[in-house]
Every structure is written in C-alpha cells, then in structure tokens.
Amino acid sequence: MHRRQYxxxxxxxxxREAARRRLPRMVFDFVDGGAEDEFTVGENRRAFSDITFRPRVLVDVGSRPQAVTVLGRRLETPVILGPTGLARMVGRAGEVAAAVAAERSGTVSVVSSGSSVSFEDVARSVTSPQWFQLYPWGDRGTIQALISRARDCGFGAMVVTVDVPVVGAREKDLRNGLTVPPQVNPRTGWDVLSHPRWLAELLTGPKVTFANFTGLMPEQRSTSGLAAATAGLLNPGHTWADLEWMIAAWGGPVLLKGVMTGEDARRAVEVGCQGVAVSNHGGRQADSLPAALDVLPEIVAEVGDEVDVVLDGGVRRGGDVVKALALGARACLVGRPWLYGLAAGGQAGVGRVLEILREEIDRTLALIGQPGVAGLDESAIRVRPGHGRAHPPAD
Ligand SMILES: Cc1cc2nc3c(=O)[nH]c(=O)nc-3n(C[C@H](O)[C@H](O)[C@H](O)COP(=O)(O)O)c2cc1C
Structure with missing residues (x-):
C-alpha cells in the first residue's frame, strides 16, 4: 500500500483499513485490540450509537466556532491526541507525528511516559507546549525524575493515568507473539516479512523502545518479559496520597485520566486536579467496564461546574465529539485513530485524522442547527431509552 493513500x-x-493493510497483524492488533473479550471496546462504540441528535432548523449557522479551553489552554478544535506508548512501532515518526500534527491543527498531544520518542525529542519538534502523561511508576525517585524532565521540556500539563495498577490482558498480543522491539522469528516471520515497507522502516529507523526509560528498564525480548518488566515498574500500591505528592511535585495543571465514577472525580477535585478524563483506557485494561460515554453524565453532574471534564474511548466521528460535548465534556481525546493515521500516512496521516474530525464536527453543527460548540447541551441530543446514563436529561 502506498503511503499517499491516506x-x-x-x-x-x-x-483504520489502510493501517490494517500496512501493518503486520501483531502490530495492528496491538493498536486495535482490547482486553480479554473486548466487551468494553464494543461498549465504547455502542454508547455513541445510543445517542441521536435533536436537530433545530432555521438557526443561523453561518459561523460555527469549535474552539474550546481545556486546563486554561485554547484549542482550536475540541480534539486532543491522547497518550499512546510505543508509537514508533506503527510509524517511524512515532510520537513526534502527533505533536507536530496537533500543533498544526491548533490543538495539543499528550506524550505518553511509555513513548518511543523521548520527552526531549518530542518537545524539540514543536514550538507549542505539549502535555505529558505519567503512570504512577514504582518509586518516587523515578516519578520525580520524569516530572523534572517534563518541566525542563516545557510541557504545559501533566496527565496522570490511574487505571493501570497492573497491565491489562490483551490476549491477542500474547497469541501473536508480539515483542518489543518486534522480532522476526519462526512465529512472527510470515506476518512481518509480508509487510516489507513496514519492515524496511522499522529496520532503518531508530530502535523501538521505551525512550524515557533507557537505562532504567532491562531490554525486553518477549511480550511476557515486557508485561513482567512493566508490572515491576508499576506500583499497584499507589493511593490518593501519592497522587497528592505528584501534584505538588509537578506544580502545574493536572488532569486525572481513568476516572469512571462520580466519587473518584470528587476526590480528584479535592486533591487539586484541574481536570478529569473519563476513560476506560479504550477498553485495554479492565474488561466489563461501562462505556466512558455512559458514565460521563455522572461525572459532569459531580464536578463539571468546577473542573474540565474530557472523555475518551470510541470516538471515531466528529458527531461523536459533538455528542460528548452535549453531555458536558469539554473535549475528547483520541487514541487509536491517530495511530491509524500514523500507519497510513506518517505525520500527514495524523494530520488527516484531525482534519476529518474537524470537518465532521463543523458539518454536524451546521446540520443540527448549532452555531458553534459553546452552546451545546443536552437539548441537542436524544438518548435512546435504556441507555446506561446515570442521570435523566434535564428537559
Ligand atoms: C496502542 C495504545 C497505547 C496506549 N498507551 C497509553 C499510555 O501509554 N498511557 C495512557 O494513559 N493511555 C494509553 N492508551 C490509552 C489511550 O490514551 C486512550 O485512553 C484510548 O486509546 C482511548 O480510546 P480510543 O483508542 O478508542 O480513542 C493507549 C492506547 C493505545 C491504543
């Protein structure tokens, strides 16, 4: 497949289809797959289809601004490129592609602490401050070191992801024999060799590794080794007290990612977070979680007047973003979509993802009689009976 197909x-x-053709199956599945039975992956999509619009007519929709402010930062479009580790496995530019594409579209990317391009190299590739993501890694020394580096890089906000106390079971990765970096062996040979363009890029590019942990993490040779090492780095004993320490160590705006209940959203506000990301990690961690969209109203009702609530999980259309905003989200993050774009067309492919979403948001707003995202509320949507919302619409 030629890159220009994007x-x-x-x-x-x-x-997504272009990515499926371009990537070896083990890499496509790593991006596309979810935990265990992928129930939650399906729920994230199903939830959007349970919401339809209530279109208004004869409204002047000649101008449809879609800029929003999240954590004090103006974004020209309410879409943030979410943190995804190891992006170089998908395309050589890796996380740099997200930062550059986001900057060109007037929005922001969140650089994973498990990124394959170091914080420093991502920061050098753009002029606007990106945000960085932190897992509660094992000890405070490691966390402090990452936070200090992020500060030196000029990152504008810290996103702390709290839904990975241990690594979720992505069983496709185990079945496919995924390794980091990907290897050609009797198990993966045909899969890898039948994707020569991807392989050439991998072999001629920088090694795919956790770039922020060089020297900290032993080199990994197998998926089980990777899971074991990541589990060794993660610390399932972390509590709210540790989060408070991280917030103080950073000293800037903090978004807590992986919040799925009103109680935890309230606690996040109490300890000093400026935002929460309603997220089930795209269904890649615990399975049998509800769709992020289904719990969004509960969290907006609890803290929506005090902090910024954003959402991720299953956003695949501009109309999905409009639905989330109508339910009180400030913006949406996308994870897999930007990796599909990266696979299909490198940095330009990631730019195409943002362009498609911006155009779809714009067209949707016009077609449902909404002159911009600022006025969106529950009167813009209709929720199918039986939808898992915690609060009835206020009409
Ligand atoms: C390949 C991949 C790697 C990810 N790595 C991280 C990560 O390092 N940190 C994190 O907070 N979330 C990570 N996520 C989760 C995303 O940030 C996001 O929550 C999720 O992908 C949203 O769902 P969506 O893919 O349906 O948009 C990852 C997701 C994918 C697909």
Missing part, C-alpha cells in the same frame, strides 16, 4: 481517506474507518 489522502483518499474520507473517514477514520478508511484510515
């Missing part, structure tokens, strides 16, 4: 992509689904 230009013909009309939807994110087209980019």
């Amino acid at each position: 230009r013909r992509a009309i939807t994110l689904r087209d980019l």
Whole structure:
C-alpha cells in the first residue's frame, strides 16, 4: 500500500483499513485490540450509537466556532491526541507525528511516559507546549525524575493515568507473539516479512523502545518479559496520597485520566486536579467496564461546574465529539485513530485524522442547527431509552 493513500481517506474507518493493510497483524492488533473479550471496546462504540441528535432548523449557522479551553489552554478544535506508548512501532515518526500534527491543527498531544520518542525529542519538534502523561511508576525517585524532565521540556500539563495498577490482558498480543522491539522469528516471520515497507522502516529507523526509560528498564525480548518488566515498574500500591505528592511535585495543571465514577472525580477535585478524563483506557485494561460515554453524565453532574471534564474511548466521528460535548465534556481525546493515521500516512496521516474530525464536527453543527460548540447541551441530543446514563436529561 502506498503511503499517499491516506489522502483518499474520507473517514477514520478508511484510515483504520489502510493501517490494517500496512501493518503486520501483531502490530495492528496491538493498536486495535482490547482486553480479554473486548466487551468494553464494543461498549465504547455502542454508547455513541445510543445517542441521536435533536436537530433545530432555521438557526443561523453561518459561523460555527469549535474552539474550546481545556486546563486554561485554547484549542482550536475540541480534539486532543491522547497518550499512546510505543508509537514508533506503527510509524517511524512515532510520537513526534502527533505533536507536530496537533500543533498544526491548533490543538495539543499528550506524550505518553511509555513513548518511543523521548520527552526531549518530542518537545524539540514543536514550538507549542505539549502535555505529558505519567503512570504512577514504582518509586518516587523515578516519578520525580520524569516530572523534572517534563518541566525542563516545557510541557504545559501533566496527565496522570490511574487505571493501570497492573497491565491489562490483551490476549491477542500474547497469541501473536508480539515483542518489543518486534522480532522476526519462526512465529512472527510470515506476518512481518509480508509487510516489507513496514519492515524496511522499522529496520532503518531508530530502535523501538521505551525512550524515557533507557537505562532504567532491562531490554525486553518477549511480550511476557515486557508485561513482567512493566508490572515491576508499576506500583499497584499507589493511593490518593501519592497522587497528592505528584501534584505538588509537578506544580502545574493536572488532569486525572481513568476516572469512571462520580466519587473518584470528587476526590480528584479535592486533591487539586484541574481536570478529569473519563476513560476506560479504550477498553485495554479492565474488561466489563461501562462505556466512558455512559458514565460521563455522572461525572459532569459531580464536578463539571468546577473542573474540565474530557472523555475518551470510541470516538471515531466528529458527531461523536459533538455528542460528548452535549453531555458536558469539554473535549475528547483520541487514541487509536491517530495511530491509524500514523500507519497510513506518517505525520500527514495524523494530520488527516484531525482534519476529518474537524470537518465532521463543523458539518454536524451546521446540520443540527448549532452555531458553534459553546452552546451545546443536552437539548441537542436524544438518548435512546435504556441507555446506561446515570442521570435523566434535564428537559
Ligand atoms: C496502542 C495504545 C497505547 C496506549 N498507551 C497509553 C499510555 O501509554 N498511557 C495512557 O494513559 N493511555 C494509553 N492508551 C490509552 C489511550 O490514551 C486512550 O485512553 C484510548 O486509546 C482511548 O480510546 P480510543 O483508542 O478508542 O480513542 C493507549 C492506547 C493505545 C491504543
């Protein structure tokens, strides 16, 4: 498949198909897959289809601004490129592609602490401050070191992800024999060799590794080794007290990612977070979680007047973003979609993801009689009976 095919992509689904063709199956599954039975992956999509619009007519929709402010930062479009580790496995530019594409679209990317390009190299590739993501890694020394580096890089906000006390069971990765870096062996040979363009890029590019942990993490040779080492680095004993320490150590705006209940959102506000990301990690961690969209109203009702609530999980259309905003989110993060774009067309492919979403948001707003995202509320949508919302619509 030729890289320029991304230009013909009309939807994110087209980019997903292009990624499927371009990537070895083990890499595509790593990106696309979820935990255990992938129930939650399905729920994230189902929830959007349970919401339809209540279109208003004869409204002047000649201008449809979609800029929002999240954590004090103006974003020209309410879409943030979420943190995803090891992006170089998908395309050589890795996390740099997200930062540059986000900057060009007037928005921001969140650089994973498990990124394959170091914080420093990502920061050098752009002029606007990106945000960084932190897992509660094992000891405070490691966390402090990452936070100090992030500060030196000029990152504008810290996103602390708290839904990975241990690594979720992505069983496809185990079945496919995924290793980091990917290896050619009798198990993976045909899968890898039948994708020569991807392989050439991998072999001629920088080694795919956890760039922020060089020297800290022993080199990994197998998926089980990777899971074991990551589990060794993660610390399932972390509590709210540790989060408070992280917030103080950072001293800037903090978004807590992985919040799925009103109680935890309240606690996040109490300890000093400026935002929460309603997220089930795209269904990659615990399975049998509800859709993030289904619990969004509960969290907006609890803290929406005090802090910024954002959402991720299953956003594949601009209309999905409009639905989340109508339910009180400030913006949405996308994870897999930007990796599909990266696979299909490198940095330009990631740019195409943002362009498609911006155009779809714009067209949706016009077609449902909404002159911009600022006025969106529950009167713009209709929720199918039986939808798992915690609060009835206020009409
Ligand atoms: C390949 C991959 C790697 C990810 N790595 C991280 C990570 O390092 N940190 C994190 O907070 N979330 C990570 N996520 C989760 C995303 O940030 C996001 O919550 C999720 O992908 C949203 O769902 P979506 O993919 O349906 O948009 C990852 C997701 C994917 C697909």
